[in-house]
Amino acid sequence: MSSILDERPALRKKVEDVAEVAGYLWQKGWAERNGGNITINITSNVDADMRQMPAISPVMDIGITLPELKGQYFYCKGTGKRMRDLARHPMANGSIIRILDDCKSYVIIADEAVQPTSELPSHLLVHNWFIKKHLPYRASLHTHPIELVAMSHHKPFLGKDVLSRLLWSMIPETKAFCPRGLGIVPYKLPSSNELAQATLEQLADYDVVMWEKHGVFAVDTDIISAFDQVDVLNKSAQIYVSARNMGFEPDGMTDEQMKEMSVAFHLPK
Numbered sequence: 032m033s034s035i036l037d038e039r040p041a042l043r044k045k046v047e048d049v050a051e052v053a054g055y056l057w058q059k060g061w062a063e064r065n066g067g068n069i070t071i072n073i074t075s076n077v078d079a080d081m082r083q084m085p086a087i088s089p090v091m092d093i094g095i096t097l098p099e100l101k102g103q104y105f106y107c108k109g110t111g112k113r114m115r116d117l118a119r120h121p122m123a124n125g126s127i128i129r130i131l132d133d134c135k136s137y138v139i140i141a142d143e144a145v146q147p148t149s150e151l152p153s154h155l156l157v158h159n160w161f162i163k164k165h166l167p168y169r170a171s172l173h174t175h176p177i178e179l180v181a182m183s184h185h186k187p188f189l190g191k192d193v194l195s196r197l198l199w200s201m202i203p204e205t206k207a208f209c210p211r212g213l214g215i216v217p218y219k220l221p222s223s224n225e226l227a228q229a230t231l232e233q234l235a236d237y238d239v240v241m242w243e244k245h246g247v248f249a250v251d252t253d254i255i256s257a258f259d260q261v262d263v264l265n266k267s268a269q270i271y272v273s274a275r276n277m278g279f280e281p282d283g284m285t286d287e288q289m290k291e292m293s294v295a296f297h298l299p300k
Contacts, residue, residue, distance in 0.1 A: 045106065048254050057114045061175050065114075069106075070148070070151070071253075074104045074105075087143075104128065127139070149222050157231060170252070180244065194241065200285075207292065209263050215243065219242070230242075
C-alpha cells in the first residue's frame with residue numbers, strides 16, 4: 032500500500048521522529064495502554080499535490096474556532112491508539128489532517144481514516160496560539176512521566192516555581208536544557224476546555240506544563256526537542272526520588288551555583 036510519505040523525505044523524517052519518540056515513551060513506562068498524545072504541524076512540508084488530495088473522512092468538527100489554523104496540516108496520534116504501536120506503524124496509528132477554511136472543522140487526507148486523539152481540540156488550541164504569537168514551536172507532546180507525576184501528588188511542590196527550583200538544583204543540565212522551568216496546572220478534568228485554557232496560560236512562561244496527578248504537556252520546535260525537555264526534567268525527579276529512597280534530603284545546587292550556571296550559559300535568570 033502506498034503512503035503519503037513515499038517520495039516525501041522531509042515529511043517522512045518528521046513522522047519517523049514521532050515514531051521514535053513514541054517508542055521512547057513506551058520504553059520508559061510513560062505511555063501505558065493508549066496514554067499520551069502527539070500532534071505536530073507539518074504545513075511547511077506540504078506540497079502542491081498534497082493540497083489537492085481528497086478527504087478520506089467526513090468533515091469533522093473541532094468544537095472551537097481557530098482562525099490561525101486555516102489551511103494548516105497536522106500529523107496526529109489516533110484516538111485509542113497505543114504509543115508502542117505508533118512506534119512501529121505511525122501511519123496506521125495516526126493520521127494527517129487538513130484544517131478547513133471555516134477554521135472549526137477538519138478532514139483526514141492520509142493514510143487511513145484514523146480518527147485523531149480526543150485531545151485534538153486542546154492540542155490545536157495551543158498550535159493556534161503558536162502561530163498567533165509568531166512562535167517557532169511546531170510540536171506538542173502529552174505523556175505520563177512516572178516520577179514527575181508522583182511529585183505532583185505532594186501539595187508543597189505545586190506552588191509557583193517550587194518544583195522548577197527543586198528540579199533545576201538536582202543536576203546542572205536541567206537548568207541548561209529546560210531554562211524556563213515547569214509550569215503547574217492544578218487538577219482539571221482530562222480533555223476538558225478548562226485544562227486546555229489553563230495550559231495555554233502557563234505556556235506564556237514555560238515550555239513544559241505539569242498537569243497535577245495526570246502528566247505533562249511539552250512544546251518545542253520539533254517532537255524530539257519536546258521529548259528532551261521532559262526527559263531532562265524527569266531525570267532530575269528521578270535523582271530526587273533516589274536520594275529520598277536512600278534516606279536523605281538531597282542538598283541540591285545552591286542559588287549561587289545556579290546563578291553562575293545562568294550567567295555562563297546565557298540562560299534566563
